[in-house]
Amino acid sequence: MSDPVLTLHDAQLSLDGNAGRVDILHGISMEVARGETVGLTGPSGSGKSSLLMLLGGLERATGGEVRALGHDLTAMGEDALARFRRDHMGVVFQSFHLIPTMTALENVATPLELAGRSDAFDRAAEELEAVGLGHRMDHYPSQMSGGEQQRVALARAAAPRPEILLADEPTGNLDGPTGQQIMDVLFGLRDRHGATLVLVTHAPELAARCDRQIRLRDGRLDMLAEAAE
Template identity: 50%
Template sequence: METPEPVLRAEQLSKQVSSPEGRLTILDKVDLEIRRGETVAVTGPSGAGKSTLLGLLAGLDVPSSGRISLANVDLTALDEDGRAALRAEHVGFVFQSFHLIPSLTALENVMLPLELAGADDPAQAANEALKTVGLEARKGHYPHQLSGGEKQRVAIARAFVVTPAVLFADEPTGNLDQRTGETVIDLLFRLNRETGTTLILVTHDTALASRCDRVLKMDAGRFIEPAPAERVSA
């Protein structure tokens, strides 16, 4: 079987920030390659650099040094507008705190990325996405009228509606009870299989991480065992 091509590559990726104690290294010369359709978990203790890595890979932040290639585009060569345009076309997000817009209904929240991308009929596509996550009946509800699990399903519908090349999920079950979290994760993995989207998860949940093709462990801004190129055996 032909090996899928890399959809995301980081080379010698570093991030430093200023602190009262001086220059602080958050990421230290990280190398990473992720292939199209893979599911990858990034784990490690708080402060290891996991969320910083995710933000850099998604183009939400810029590295101090190093290079990132996303969907064959050099992300680090783009300005802020260029990175935003690339995210709109190729990237989806699911966050622990949902990040829904309170003044928009569930349907309008899911329509938003389609409207930003200039889609022809965003309402129809958003309706279909909500139907896929089992929330068509709640499309007229605002975020404050939805449970935590429903909010996260709306967020997942919003993330997948543009069929992104890469979906980043940062602690997607962190604000959910165990049963609701399992339902949300089952949904994420099902949509990953159905759409072929690459799924990159930051999680403290070892059971969740074990469902991914690879588990990358971070500590002090670097990957530790298993190495980034090592696949978890089935």
């Protein structure tokens, strides 16, 4: 694969818990090309979200290598990782993670302000319009439905124009019709900004819209599933 945006080589993740050390990911090697859309699928507990966290530098691999845009994330300190995510990545979580004391406009503008953008609020307003929430800019999260909150989260992730967009179960907390709307918004943002998109999902219809699916099972790539396709 030429010019991969994301590369994992023998990436491993183990965490220490009350019951001792738990091995979560076992020797994951994969590449994601620029502009590609990849769905991470597999049973609950297979390591999908953990893999996404490695790709975003939100978890540090305990073995192997994780590279994004040519940078070795495993060699970066926490401050450098935070700056890298701010400048190059957008992350969307299932639970939205909006700031409850801020309006939709303020939530979307915050990462732009942190990046020093003088047009933070103009761009935030543009992104909210793009996801159909131009009429909700001054509303707080508690005044919005789950689908609206997820659209704010998507606008916030897309506003800095990241090269990489990561989404963890973006439709997981939503009903069917609302989830379909979020799918359309998510892929619309990808199309508008040309970002590379990696998403975790249990929804077959969302995975089917991706260019490629990567299945996990027990913390490993499901090579049997890959071979069957």
